[in-house]
Amino acid sequence: MKLPVFLMVSVSLIATGCTVTPKPLPPEAHASFGKERLALATANQEPISDRVDLYEAMARALKYNLDTKVEVMQAALKLREADLVSYSALPKIVAGAGYAGRSEADPTEASTRDDSIVTADLTSSWNILDFGLSYVRAKQATDEVLVQDEMKRRMVNKVIEDVRTAYWRAVSYQRLVGRMRALEGRVARALKDTRNLSSNGETSPLVALTYERELIEVKREVELLEGELLVAKTQLSALMNVKPGTEFTLEVPKRRDTQLKISYTSQEMFNIAATNRPEMREISYRLRINEREVDAALLDLLPGINLYAGPNYDSNDYIATNDWVSWGAKVSFNLMKLATLPAVNKKIEAEKQMLDTRSLSVAMAVMTQVHISRARYAHLKHSYSTAAALSNVSHRILTQVRTETDAQKTSEQMLIREEMNALLADAKLDMAYADLQNAYANIYASLGIDPFPQTLRTTQPVKEMAGELRDMWLERGELKTDLVAAK
Numbered sequence: 436m437k438l439p440v441f442l443m444v445s446v447s448l449i450a451t452g453c454t455v456t457p458k459p460l461p462p463e464a465h466a467s468f469g470k471e472r473l474a475l476a477t478a479n480q481e482p483i484s485d486r487v488d489l490y491e492a493m494a495r496a497l498k499y500n501l502d503t504k505v506e507v508m509q510a511a512l513k514l515r516e517a518d519l520v521s522y523s524a525l526p527k528i529v530a531g532a533g534y535a536g537r538s539e540a541d542p543t544e545a546s547t548r549d550d551s552i553v554t555a556d557l558t559s560s561w562n563i564l565d566f567g568l569s570y571v572r573a574k575q576a577t578d579e580v581l582v583q584d585e586m587k588r589r590m591v592n593k594v595i596e597d598v599r600t601a602y603w604r605a606v607s608y609q610r611l612v613g614r615m616r617a618l619e620g621r622v623a624r625a626l627k628d629t630r631n632l633s634s635n636g637e638t639s640p641l642v643a644l645t646y647e648r649e650l651i652e653v654k655r656e657v658e659l660l661e662g663e664l665l666v667a668k669t670q671l672s673a674l675m676n677v678k679p680g681t682e683f684t685l686e687v688p689k690r691r692d693t694q695l696k697i698s699y700t701s702q703e704m705f706n707i708a709a710t711n712r713p714e715m716r717e718i719s720y721r722l723r724i725n726e727r728e729v730d731a732a733l734l735d736l737l738p739g740i741n742l743y744a745g746p747n748y749d750s751n752d753y754i755a756t757n758d759w760v761s762w763g764a765k766v767s768f769n770l771m772k773l774a775t776l777p778a779v780n781k782k783i784e785a786e787k788q789m790l791d792t793r794s795l796s797v798a799m800a801v802m803t804q805v806h807i808s809r810a811r812y813a814h815l816k817h818s819y820s821t822a823a824a825l826s827n828v829s830h831r832i833l834t835q836v837r838t839e840t841d842a843q844k845t846s847e848q849m850l851i852r853e854e855m856n857a858l859l860a861d862a863k864l865d866m867a868y869a870d871l872q873n874a875y876a877n878i879y880a881s882l883g884i885d886p887f888p889q890t891l892r893t894t895q896p897v898k899e900m901a902g903e904l905r906d907m908w909l910e911r912g913e914l915k916t917d918l919v920a921a922k
Contacts, residue, residue: 476501477678481897488686489602490908492675493886494900496598498893499676503594506587513583517576520569526561558745558761567734575727578720585713585720588885592713595886598674600873604667606685607865614858615661618851622654625851646848653855660862701806704882708801711883715801718794725787732779738768801881808881812874815867822860822867829853829860879911 460468480499487495497503532555626647633643672679699707709715744762751757833853840850879886888907891900 477676480676483677483681483683486684486686487675488688488901489599490901490905491897492598492602492671493595493904494897495675495677496594497591497887497891498897498900500594500674501676503587503590506583506590510580510583510587513576513580517573517580520573520576526559528557528559531556531558553748553750555748556745558743560741560743562739562741564734564737564739567737568731571727571731571734575724575731578724578727582717582720585717588883589713592880592883592886594674596873596876596880598671599876600869601667601671601674602685603869603872604664604866605671606687607862607869608661608664608667609685610687610865611661611664611858611862614861615657618657618855618858621851622650622855625848626650629848646852650848650852650855653852653859657855657859657862660859660866663866664862701809704805704809705802707884708805708882709798712797712801712881713883714797715794715883718790718797722787722790722794725783725790728783728786729780732776732783736772736776738766741765741767804881808874808877812871812878815871815874819864819867819871822864826857826860826864829857833857 533553535552535554629643629647629650633640668685669679672681677683742764744760746758746760748758833850833856836850836853840847876886888903891903893900895903
């Protein structure tokens with residue numbers, strides 16, 4: 436077999452042998468991985484040892500919420516990537532070694548090398564152009580770190596808002612569930628009694644049916660509200676990264692008003708939001724990254740100057756010196772980059788225009804959100820006052836009906852109906868209060884103000900974190916609440 440043919444066959448066999456086919460993991464590997472992840476998802480967390488109040492819920496969300504942890508890890512990854520980019524500016528030091536042999540030379544011919552030789556070299560090289568580009572890329576990488584930090588801030592704000600809403604809804608359910616369960620049996624008995632009275636002819640069928648409809652309608656409204664509140668505790672558990680089904684009790688504080696300590700005009704609030712919102716800051720950093728892309732394009736166009744130096748060794752006995760030091764410089768220039776420069780500049784300019792337009796869109800959205808958050812908070816304060824008034828009058832009616840029932844001036848059915856109306860009014864009051872609390876937090880989120888103190892560290896115990904969060908929110912105008920047992 437001729438040598439070229441032999442080489443071609445050998446290469447073909449090697450290439451065929453190196454072909455890689457997909458090999459899925461077996462089902463037991465997936466099952467083992469999933470089981471391990473489920474166990475680790477809630478591992479190494481401080482157990483809940485007491486009633487959970489709003490600030491402990493916030494602390495646990497900041498410390499253990501996995502969505503927040505992902506953003507923190509993303510920021511750490513960006514920082515490591517920025518460190519890695521900075522190393523590309525350093526000189527390259529390359530060590531090389533080799534061996535070469537050949538078939539025995541014709542003894543009648545002169546030779547300039549041994550049949551087998553060993554070579555070695557250690558070369559240090561530094562490309563000035565690469566150094567400049569690496570510096571620019573490192574600056575862009577640090578801006579990417581800052582972008583990721585803003586994305587983390589946005590996630591944390593969203594989580595804290597969700598915690599506040601879920602907490603107050605879960606408190607509402609905990610406060611009302613006992614009354615709901617107690618009334619369920621009484622309503623069932625009242626409906627049965629009403630149907631018996633109608634069937635026995637002791638009351639008009641129309642009166643009995645009308646009363647039955649009223650009871651069912653009120654019961655349906657209570658059940659609809661219960662459905663909304665029922666999942667709140669599960670949502671709160673997820674935000675705190677507590678395993679679903681874990682039993683814990685919430686503190687049930689009295690409802691208190693909130694007082695925003697924000698005395699700015701609308702324009703001042705717009706300016707605060709434009710300065711602090713993560714979305715605005717992100718675009719600012721991306722614009723700076725784009726500006727540095729212009730510098731990178733110009734540096735990439737310049738001729739590359741490569742400086743090198745290093746010791747060398749060659750075992751060939753036919754050369755006068757077997758070890759020496761070499762140095763020099765090389766200049767290279769890719770002429771094709773001149774042709775691509777206009778297209779690169781157009782791409783950079785197009786991206787700048789896109790970011791400029793996006794910044795205007797975000798600025799408009801920020802102003803709208805600030806305005807809506809203020810209007811929503813004011814509206815929900817009125818709604819809460821109305822719901823409080825409805826709850827108050829419902830309880831006054833219930834007190835009157837209960838007195839008349841005791842004096843046998845009205846029926847047990849009417850008492851049950853008014854008890855359900857009072858329960859429904861209380862549930863709506865709690866829902867209004869939860870919405871008000873969410874709107875209160877949303878004011879600060881719309882301004883881009885962090886929902887935690889700058890001194891807070893997730894390495895602190897949960898109780899310490901909760902204390903710092905409580906102090907900060909009380910300072911912002913959230914009135915201290917007196918804790919009372921659930922009814």
